Amino acid sequence: MTTYREAIRTALRRLLLEDSRVFLMGEDVGRYGGAYAVSKGLLDEFGEDRIRDTPLCESTFVGAGIGAALGGMRPIVEVMTVNFSMLALDQVVNNAAVMRHMSGGQFEVPIAVRMATGAGKQIAAQHSHSLENWYASIPGIKVLAPATVQDAHDMLLAAVEDPDPVFIFEHQMLYGIEGPFDPNATLSSPWKAAVRHPGSDVSLIAYGGSVHKAMTAAEELEKEGISAEVIDLRSLRPLDRPAISASVSRTHRAIVIDEAWKTGSLASEVSATLAEEAFYELDAPIARVCTREVPIPYAKHLEDAALPQVPAIVEAAKRSVGNG
Amino acid sequence: MKRDEIRATLMACLSDVAPEIAEEEVEDDVDIRDELDLDSMDILRWVQGIHKALGVEIPEEDYGKMTSLGDAIDYVAGRI
Amino acid sequence: MAEFVMPSLGADMTAGTLGRWLVTVGDRVSQGDIIAEVETDKGTIEVEVFTGGVIEALLVGEGEKVPVGTALAEIGEAGTALESASAPVSAPASASASRSRGIMTLGGSGDLDGPMATPAVRRRAHELDVPLQGLSGTGEHGRITREDVEQAAVAEVQAPSGDRVRISPYARRLARQRQIDFTDVQGTGPEGAIAARDLEGAPAKASAESPKKRMQRAIAAAMTRANDEIPHYYVEHAIDMGTALEWLREKNQSLSVNERLVSGVLFLRAVARALRKHPLLNATWQGREVIQGDGSHVGLAVSLRGGGLVAPALRDADQGSLSELMARMTDLVSRARAGAMRSSEMTSATITLTSLGERGVESVTPIIFPPQVAIVGFGAILTRPWVVDDQIVARPIVRVTLGADHRVSNGHQGARFLVALDRFLQEPDKL
Numbered sequence: 108m109t110t111y112r113e114a115i116r117t118a119l120r121r122l123l124l125e126d127s128r129v130f131l132m133g134e135d136v137g138r139y140g141g142a143y144a145v146s147k148g149l150l151d152e153f154g155e156d157r158i159r160d161t162p163l164c165e166s167t168f169v170g171a172g173i174g175a176a177l178g179g180m181r182p183i184v185e186v187m188t189v190n191f192s193m194l195a196l197d198q199v200v201n202n203a204a205v206m207r208h209m210s211g212g213q214f215e216v217p218i219a220v221r222m223a224t225g226a227g228k229q230i231a232a233q234h235s236h237s238l239e240n241w242y243a244s245i246p247g248i249k250v251l252a253p254a255t256v257q258d259a260h261d262m263l264l265a266a267v268e269d270p271d272p273v274f275i276f277e278h279q280m281l282y283g284i285e286g287p288f289d290p291n292a293t294l295s296s297p298w299k300a301a302v303r304h305p306g307s308d309v310s311l312i313a314y315g316g317s318v319h320k321a322m323t324a325a326e327e328l329e330k331e332g333i334s335a336e337v338i339d340l341r342s343l344r345p346l347d348r349p350a351i352s353a354s355v356s357r358t359h360r361a362i363v364i365d366e367a368w369k370t371g372s373l374a375s376e377v378s379a380t381l382a383e384e385a386f387y388e389l390d391a392p393i394a395r396v397c398t399r400e401v402p403i404p405y406a407k408h409l410e411d412a413a414l415p416q417v418p419a420i421v422e423a424a425k426r427s428v429g430n431g
Numbered sequence: 432m433k434r435d436e437i438r439a440t441l442m443a444c445l446s447d448v449a450p451e452i453a454e455e456e457v458e459d460d461v462d463i464r465d466e467l468d469l470d471s472m473d474i475l476r477w478v479q480g481i482h483k484a485l486g487v488e489i490p491e492e493d494y495g496k497m498t499s500l501g502d503a504i505d506y507v508a509g510r511i
Numbered sequence: 512m513a514e515f516v517m518p519s520l521g522a523d524m525t526a527g528t529l530g531r532w533l534v535t536v537g538d539r540v541s542q543g544d545i546i547a548e549v550e551t552d553k554g555t556i557e558v559e560v561f562t563g564g565v566i567e568a569l570l571v572g573e574g575e576k577v578p579v580g581t582a583l584a585e586i587g588e589a590g591t592a593l594e595s596a597s598a599p600v601s602a603p604a605s606a607s608a609s610r611s612r613g614i615m616t617l618g619g620s621g622d623l624d625g626p627m628a629t630p631a632v633r634r635r636a637h638e639l640d641v642p643l644q645g646l647s648g649t650g651e652h653g654r655i656t657r658e659d660v661e662q663a664a665v666a667e668v669q670a671p672s673g674d675r676v677r678i679s680p681y682a683r684r685l686a687r688q689r690q691i692d693f694t695d696v697q698g699t700g701p702e703g704a705i706a707a708r709d710l711e712g713a714p715a716k717a718s719a720e721s722p723k724k725r726m727q728r729a730i731a732a733a734m735t736r737a738n739d740e741i742p743h744y745y746v747e748h749a750i751d752m753g754t755a756l757e758w759l760r761e762k763n764q765s766l767s768v769n770e771r772l773v774s775g776v777l778f779l780r781a782v783a784r785a786l787r788k789h790p791l792l793n794a795t796w797q798g799r800e801v802i803q804g805d806g807s808h809v810g811l812a813v814s815l816r817g818g819g820l821v822a823p824a825l826r827d828a829d830q831g832s833l834s835e836l837m838a839r840m841t842d843l844v845s846r847a848r849a850g851a852m853r854s855s856e857m858t859s860a861t862i863t864l865t866s867l868g869e870r871g872v873e874s875v876t877p878i879i880f881p882p883q884v885a886i887v888g889f890g891a892i893l894t895r896p897w898v899v900d901d902q903i904v905a906r907p908i909v910r911v912t913l914g915a916d917h918r919v920s921n922g923h924q925g926a927r928f929l930v931a932l933d934r935f936l937q938e939p940d941k942l
Contacts, residue, residue: 359679359681359707386680387680387681387683387684388680388681388684389679389680389681390679390680390681390682390700390706390707391679391700391701391704391706392701426701427701429699429700429701429704429706449816451816452816464869467816468814468816470775470869471773471774471775471869472773472775472840472841472844475771475773476841476845478768478771479768479769479771482768482769488768489768490764491760491763491764491771492760
């Protein structure tokens, strides 16, 4: 068993060892070992050239990463949280995402950007939001959300290998989780959704941190005789629409769990996809379990109340299955 | 007039009265009133049709000689 | 100005589909003209107009289903109407506001309220059972194209509108695939919606089937109602047909083959005459009251080969010569079998005549066709021992059974009716 954090570090080390073009850059990634201690020890092993602490200026170091990628490097940029990445959005939207398109395919931007997302650690509204769906709406980049220890490792390898900008959203509550991990496992395609728990009565569609809540909900539903299928979306862009429709074609009911605000969320996109592509498979209205539309509160009980929780998922699934 | 020509004419007249009857289901030796569910008005219209097509006059008392298609062909053949 | 409304073509009819207009705006019509075809569960019925004049507007499009009593067309007096018909551009704007349904001029003269479509497209819409009202046209100036109609037909199949039963899309799709009627299914899904599992054990769908099945349902509804509501009483009488058949035989010998009569026409005429004498059997029962019949209109039960039963009326069956009646009866029966009956023939009868003697049975105990109040059944004319002047002789005998509505008449009157019928048949030359 390995932690999510160690799995990412394992991938980082492997990339740094195997490819001299790879370097890690971000706030506090060097001396401090990263805000979530992912890169702890790497500065000593690989030196300042390859583990680079940056000023507190997201626009600058994301832009520098894009420039390095254009110049033939394979930069891995860590942004502390998705909230802070807003400062770099101009670099993302107006440079990273459009370069291949505007150069007629002459330039590619093989950058991998990692950042923490999500709430649950009482670090309040400026460090806790889930804005990955904003990135998932941008053509020209790819967006991954590893939910498991193995995916945390594998997806980073895939992101660096990919010729286009790939954004990896690591839920801050996952860094400490332990799970099965094989550093030499054959890499599965990161762009496909996965069935984490097969079931026949209702599909619980989630990604990132919410996958674990969906798994717990599925276990509770099992006790009540309801067989829930948990779908881990894994890739938010491109979205594995066929897998979503296929699951609902098996279960005919869908609950979409998303830690973002409901309005314009990825859950909305999944719901719309189901309405468009699997309407005649739906035996109950689609339900979304999302975060209350408030800035994430600091107080523990308020934070808990704002976020999607297992009982809400269970309740939504039971309502969907009906009283039969 | 050959027998099969008479048969064809009689069948055509029958189809005018009862278009839903398929020719292949009419056998020569069955009671057509029974088998084809024809009533006296149907028979009258059939007789009228035969009269028009072949000029054969069939008096009412001879209806009994035309219970099957085969009988009717014989009867008409003898009167042309 | 008069309105031409969706007629009630039977007591159980609540709505009908306007199948086809046989007139256009500006046409002059006279009382009795057939101006439209209406599709009902019993088949396509030609509908007559009861007011003469000029068609000023057609208010309901072909293929549209509307409740009984809905105005279908406006008929103006001759002279005033032609004016508006010849100036279609100025007419609609103000007139349309008061009308709930769009006006449609078949001429396609640019009436903005109604759908614009060429006759070929209308025909296609009719074939596919797609109402043009409500379709948005993609053609020039919003004209409805053939593609629009065909797409609407496909959409209809994929996502039927119809009833607003709360049912999940998946369950609706399953119900369609398995031909399940979910209208009475109790839903157990969210908010009481019908979910797929609720379809287990639901009945097979009865609608959207063949006209034959539709007719069967219509008959079933009428007969169930008759059996549930009408307190029937029966009287039976055996009638000596010797005189009548002898007269008929002689008469037919003198007639050309095209003028020959059948015994059924004697029955028909005798019933019509007896009906004149017994007004309590010449009526309809409309919920709470008796409505007297306005003539001597006798329904003829016509069984359709291959199943089905219709009973169109032969109006004024007591009028005209027997030869004329014979011709009208032949015409009516063949039209009934071809499914081309007229509206007045579907509603005006007060009594029905059913004859199963041709099929060999001795007597029939028939059920009244509501809202009529009586029905007469004839058995086969069979040679039976009969006492005439204290001697037993062989005579052709027919058993006649009258079934009547005890709310309207009683056995005494029923018996008198049958005796009157007998008397008429004993004097065939006076029929």
